[in-house]
Amino acid sequence: MNKKRWLAIGAALGLIMGGFLLFLLVGAQTPEGLLMPLQPLLETYEIIQTRYIEKVDPSKLVEGAVKGMVESLGDPYSSWIDSAEHERREMIQQGRLGGLGVRIATRDAFPTILHVLEGTPAEKAGLKAGDQISVVDGRSTRETSLEEVANRLRGKVGTRVKLTIQREEKPLEFTLTRAIIREFTINKEKLDKEVGYLHIIDFQSGNTAQNVKEALHEFRQEKIVALILDLRDNGGGLLTQAVEVTDEFLNSGKIVSVEGRDPAGSQVYHAQAGEALPDIPLAVLINEGSASASEIVAGAIKDHGRGLLVGTDSFGKGTVQETFPLPNGGAVTMTIARYYLPSGETIKETGIVPDITVEAFQPTEKQNEALAGLQESNTIESFLGDHPHWERENLRPLIQKLNQEGIDADEELVRRLLREKDRDEENDFLNDLQLLRAWEVLKAR
Numbered sequence: 001m002n003k004k005r006w007l008a009i010g011a012a013l014g015l016i017m018g019g020f021l022l023f024l025l026v027g028a029q030t031p032e033g034l035l036m037p038l039q040p041l042l043e044t045y046e047i048i049q050t051r052y053i054e055k056v057d058p059s060k061l062v063e064g065a066v067k068g069m070v071e072s073l074g075d076p077y078s079s080w081i082d083s084a085e086h087e088r089r090e091m092i093q094q095g096r097l098g099g100l101g102v103r104i105a106t107r108d109a110f111p112t113i114l115h116v117l118e119g120t121p122a123e124k125a126g127l128k129a130g131d132q133i134s135v136v137d138g139r140s141t142r143e144t145s146l147e148e149v150a151n152r153l154r155g156k157v158g159t160r161v162k163l164t165i166q167r168e169e170k171p172l173e174f175t176l177t178r179a180i181i182r183e184f185t186i187n188k189e190k191l192d193k194e195v196g197y198l199h200i201i202d203f204q205s206g207n208t209a210q211n212v213k214e215a216l217h218e219f220r221q222e223k224i225v226a227l228i229l230d231l232r233d234n235g236g237g238l239l240t241q242a243v244e245v246t247d248e249f250l251n252s253g254k255i256v257s258v259e260g261r262d263p264a265g266s267q268v269y270h271a272q273a274g275e276a277l278p279d280i281p282l283a284v285l286i287n288e289g290s291a292s293a294s295e296i297v298a299g300a301i302k303d304h305g306r307g308l309l310v311g312t313d314s315f316g317k318g319t320v321q322e323t324f325p326l327p328n329g330g331a332v333t334m335t336i337a338r339y340y341l342p343s344g345e346t347i348k349e350t351g352i353v354p355d356i357t358v359e360a361f362q363p364t365e366k367q368n369e370a371l372a373g374l375q376e377s378n379t380i381e382s383f384l385g386d387h388p389h390w391e392r393e394n395l396r397p398l399i400q401k402l403n404q405e406g407i408d409a410d411e412e413l414v415r416r417l418l419r420e421k422d423r424d425e426e427n428d429f430l431n432d433l434q435l436l437r438a439w440e441v442l443k444a445r
Helices: 005-017 020-027 030-053 057-070 083-092 122-126 146-153 210-221 239-247 293-303 366-375 379-386 398-406 411-420 425-431 431-441
Strands: 079-081 097-101 100-108 110-116 132-137 160-167 171-177 186-191 194-198 226-230 253-260 267-270 282-286 308-311 318-325 333-342
Touching: 030 057, 030 083, 057 333, 079 083, 083 097, 083 318, 100 146, 110 122, 122 171, 122 333, 132 146, 186 210, 194 210, 194 431, 210 239, 226 431, 253 411, 267 411, 282 293, 293 308, 308 431, 318 411, 379 398, 379 411, 379 431, 398 411, 411 425, 425 431
Parallel strands: 194 226, 226 282, 282 308
Antiparallel strands: 079 333, 100 110, 110 132, 132 160, 160 171, 186 194, 253 267, 253 333, 318 333
């Protein structure tokens, strides 16, 4: 291929890719040598643009090429991100993505509000737990995934969203203005008024560490005697946030080492003096959904002997990714390094093994059959109406009545269902076998 043809093809791609390839062609001393590996790509682009039966948007071809290159790496953590998703992720990390302040779950085919956070647009507008969100900005939410509904509710801070709410079978119209919601990254409460419980949902937001610091400060003022840190199903997020959160639980020592292809990019992170809750017994909950950033936190706490890990083996994602913006507004997320725990061990594919292994509750086939029958029976609701404080009641008469209805439910299963349906939220944690074990261990200290 002669130089003129190289320049023609390069110029076409240069217009699409922000002038990058054009720069190589014009500014580099040996353009043909540098671009020789790209010859099949450029030839294919030219053929499509000149011979394909239909006209194709050049940007579509370039995005396909970029996506194909990344996918060829065979790395599940390296990916192409389109411009809309890239903007959304940046807004989350920078705290610019607005929300309403509700937690939702699907019930009866519609997203239903489980909880309304204090001081948020949802609370100010009068939304309540139990409200069904039937329409968002004129579009029905029936049988729509929670992820899609959540994306509709989110948006730039200061923009408005219109909701139709079903409350007691009556439609209500609301217009809310999105605002920054910082509380979604954590959930804080106390168990039996003495043990603190802190659930970190993920490390995606740049506000996670600050939220954790504020929660630990509140726990210190409340004079808790122990703390449970829940990292289960926390898929990770920002390395910097994981390091800052870990630093709250350590006084000194290595947190994590990051080693990349370029030695200049390698780094070792250390804890600074000043632990948030010194001398407070700590248990950390992990499971197969705990990955990446959450494994950094759990691994450092375990290696330094700061707390006990309870649950099941973590996921085992021992790599670090970085996002590189592209001129078209999209980006590529690329694996750039591996990280190592303070012990020097990597957790890639092996995960972190807890100090105390506790499996989550999984109903047997027999229990699943019983649960199906219990959901259709009114006996449990009737029992709770007569015995709102049922924990000390003899459950044998209830179980016998269920048996008469053809429901073969054991006492453990009946107790689990009663805790789910009663009004006593303080006993809900007894249904969580991993959380219960961590609580027992801490109370015994």
